[in-house]
Every structure is written in structure tokens, then in C-alpha cells.
Amino acid sequence: METWWQCEIPYPFVPKNVLDAADSVRASLPSHWCDPKIAADLYHEVLDEFLLCDDEGLNVLAIEHHAGINSLMGANPMFVGILARQTRKVRILSLGTLVSLRPDPVRIAEEYATADVMSRGRLEIGFVKSGGTEMPSNHTNPVGNLERYWEAIDLIRKTLSTHDGPFSWEGKYFTHRHVNIWPRPWQRPHPRLWSATGDPFTAAEVGRRGMVHVLVLRGPDGTKRAYAAHRHARAEAGLPQVSTDNFAYAAFVYAGETEDEGRAGGEKLLWFLNTSLKSAPQHSKFLPGTVPPEFAPQIYRTAPPPTAAPDMTNAEKGVVPASQNARRLMSLGVDEAMAQGILFCGTPDSVYRQIMDFYDQVGGFGHLAMIGRSGFMTHEESVKGIKLFSREVAPRLRDVKPIVPG
């Protein structure tokens, strides 16, 4: 199993009374609450932590979120560019610039090809569907987002792998009549592609496309179901079985010298859930195109219905909306988060055991995306966590080789 370290670079230094009074801590919070001097320090600290990962042999992962206290990484390609040059050994996963929010996938392919060449072939390209507050922040129609996502990926893939001169693209969402980027990517035919999704329908498509499938904070049941949808779709399409190398899981991870130190680190990571997920109803449950209309009774009612309605969100055929998943996560404590498989913390031995328990519960995965710093965790605490994890846990995980589950 490979480990990918990440920090979303949250900005937690906004007074609590301001956050409590705001109906959203993303998208709408005025940026006068973000002090550029503090932001600069955060950028420098986290970039240094990424470089420490390079020294310690942990792969690095850069995400993208926009306009909120949860993350200052609105411009993913800029981080990927810095990491491509400043790191020397490890692999770099962009997870990822939000492709359905950007008007020109060809430009995205050009950025990725540049980073792949600059890093001499160490880039991996991840795709995230986006949604919620990202839609107004990026002026994107939430209806049709998923279709736009797949078309953008198709165009990026073709752009990265076409080297015989210009081709034309006249798709439903994107038109570009003269596609021919320089440089072409280092890796052939293109860097490995990843996709993050918890819903079984998208998971099936990720499976058919043979992408690395990432589950983020979904716990054992949701993760197992999504991996199963991935495998099932491949089998149905007559495609060969894939190994655990095609599956990834993202969770909060902190190793300390003692159980208490590890748990204290873990508790700091949960700031992300408890504080940074709050978003206004028009940017979450009422956002068009986000939840199928059949879920409207649960979404719109604030009181019990006149006649009892079936709870479709719990039905196997349904999908728990991301907004509902977020509401569930916002109130978690350390023990609950550990029990739900979204936080692995404690001593290195204990963290390793928790990860492998989860591994067994979901049928294995080849990549751990560890959120190692969040909230008010300091640079020093983060550095300590990276060193302990990379020296005491990562080597043992590396011994867990890809398998094709029987």
C-alpha cells in the first residue's frame, strides 16, 4: 500500500462568533476575514511539509477547494507546479483541479502535461466531481455537472495522448477545434488517472474506465459498496478484474508517540468536519441537480409528512446525498470518527492496526490518502506526525502488496 500525504490548508483563524453567525463558512464568508500574512505563513508551512514528505518517502497529494475556511487551495495547478519542481523523488497526485468548473479542459491538460514533464513523470491526475458551494463560487450550472465532468475527462485524456498534430472536439459541453498541446506528457500514454466518488453510479463508470477509485471519509459500508459497484461494472462489461491497486481510501490519520498524543492529533483533524462543512441550504440540500427529485420529500420537509413516506435515502437503490453525509459528519467526536473508519489515530502500532482492520473490512485497497494536518494543528505537530508515520507506519503498509481479491 502506498501512502499519499495531504493537507487542505484550512484557514481556521476566523472568530467563532463570526462562523456561528454565518449561514455558510464557504462561498459567502467575506474575504476580509482572511489575513494574507497568515495565509502566506500557512502556504509556506504546508509546502515545507510536502517537501518533508519527499525526504521521508511519502507521496504527496494536492486537493482543490474554493472560497472558504476549509481550504486555501483554490488553484490546484499552482501547487502541483511547485511540487513538480521542488520535490525530487515521490509521486504527486493532483486530486484535482475541478474539471467540471473550468471552461477549457485543453488548458487543464496543458497544465498537467507541464507538471508531468517538470517532475520527470511523477504526476498522477485525479478528478473530483465537485458540487455544493463550489458551484456558485465558480459560476457553474449544477445541473449537468456529472455529464460535463465525464466529457472534460474524455477531452483531457485525448489531449494528453494525441501527438500527431491538431484534432477537433465539438462535444456537448466543450468545443475546441484545434487541440495540440506542447509539451506532451512525460508518461505514456498519459499519467495514471484517479477519480473520487462515493455514489455507486459514478463508481461503476470509474470501474469501466479503469481509473484508481478514491473514497473520501465514507466509512466501511459506503466504501465497500462503492468498490463493489466498481468491480461489478467491470465484470458486467467483460473487463478484466483489477487489483487492490485500483482502490484508494482517504481518511484523517495522525500517529503520535503515545496513544494520547495520537488521539490529540486526531481530534485536531476533526476540526475539518466540525467547523468547515457548514454551508447554506441553497448551496447544499436545495442546490438543483445535486439530489434526484425523488428525494425531495426528505429534503424539503422540516416536519413529519402528512402520511408516512418511505425513507429512500436508506434504501439500497438510493444514494445518500453528499449534503446528508456532511450533516452526519459535522457532529463526530474522536471515538465515533474512529469507529466509523474515518479517523485512524494513536501510536504507530495502533494506527497501523486500525488501517489494516479497515482494509480487511472493505476488501483491501492499495492507496491510503492521509489527511495529516487540519484545523489548528501546528506546523511542528504536523512535522512530528509526518516523521512518525513515514518511519513507523508507512514501511509496514508498503509491505501490503496489491492483490486481486478472490
Added chain:
Amino acid sequence: MADSPASTHRLTVRDISLEAVRRGAGRPILALHGMQPIDPAAPWIDLLSRHGEIIAPSHPGFGDSPRPADFDTVYDLVHLYLDVLDSLPHDKVTLLGFSFGGWLAAEIAAAGSHRLGRLILVDPFGIKLSNRETPDILDVFNAHPDTVRAREWHDADRFAPDFNAMTDTALVRYARGRDALCLYGFQPYMYNPQLKRWLARISVPTLVLWGASDRIVSPDYGRAYAGLIPGARFAVIDAAGHHPETEQAEAFVDHVTAFIG
């Protein structure tokens, strides 16, 4: 708010089947709905149906009208309703458009149809008037639901939908309508930058009605809108928000019948 599909009527145009409210007899009045399909139980329908046959289809994607996968623009809707106009009985049709449907009606009238007799626009969307930093139309997808409710109605407590009292079917229809509206009207938000220029092409008698308390889109916008249509009459209906036909059904129908004679 309708508990059930608008009616058992279907209106079929080429490969598209629309649910439709049909009420009354005589000269046709084609009603194009706004942000949600027309409620068959709305009092204005009974009142107005004494003066003609109301045909009120739900746009593809709204209510129980399926939307073909490649049908996703105002352009599609305009051509669909040009086809519907061609298919109706009588020589001339009165076109009545509310809110988002008012935008469609204005587009259809500007494009021109020999079947069009009269045009009535009720708090229509569709054009851009203010400067680039002043939106004319409230972004109902980006404003808090309480804000939208307060700005949509003169008397929200009496007229706004009560989600807790609505049936599952009605709520699913409501959510479906929001998705469809967002699909068609997201970008640019609820207007066609070119339409303002071409409103001058409208050559049929036109009445523009506006709820005095409409704060989704203001009466001043309506006055300017009417000023761009040659010879258009403009009237404000008091004690009504974005839906004067709902909040002041009788006054609304009085205005309409006085206009259509």
C-alpha cells in the same frame, strides 16, 4: 399546490409529450408557466376559462413532462412552442407567459408567428437592463430560501408553498421544476442578451402585467420591458408579488379579459 399531475391531458408535439391543463372552450389561450407548472386548481384558471380555452402545458423537465436528453435550452423551448402554436385550432392564439414562461413568450413573439393574436406577459424574465454589477432578477438558486420566499410573494404566509403540507408527489414535482429551471435559465441568469434589441419586432397587441410587490424582478424592470415593445400597455396589480395571477386572481383576470375583449 397541486398534489397530482396537472391533468390527464397530454399535448404531443413531434416526439415530445407534454402534460397540460386544458380548461374552457373557444379561442385558445396558450399559457406558458414560470418557475413551476401551472396548478390546475388555481382560481384564475376557472375565471379565465369562461373567456376561452386555456391550454397550459408543463415545459419538458417540469411536472410530468419528460425532457429529451438533447433538449436543454430556451432555443428548444421557443421552437417547441412555435410548433404548439401551429397545432392549435382557430386562426389566432393569445399567448400568456408568466415569469420564466414570459421570457419564452417574448422570444416567440419577437421571432414571429402568424398564429399569434395577442401577447400577455406577467412579470416576465428575459432581458438585461441594469449595469453589469446590478442583477435585474433575483438569483433564486443562490439566495437563501427565506429570502426567495419573502421576495416572491406579497403575502407569503398565505400563498407560498408549505412543504410540510405537500404530498410526496407534489414535492418531487417541485424539485423537478427547480432542476429544469436551473438547466434552462442558469447562464446568463434568466435572460437572453440579444432579446432586448429584438423586442421591437413584436407586432401583436401586448399587455405587460406586474405584481406591485414583486421583488424577484421589479415593476420598474417591467415598465422598461413594456417600453421596448411597440404599443405595449403596462399595468401594475396591487397587493401581489411575482405571481399576481395567484395572489390577485380576480384583478388579474379582469386585466386580461379587458385586453382580449
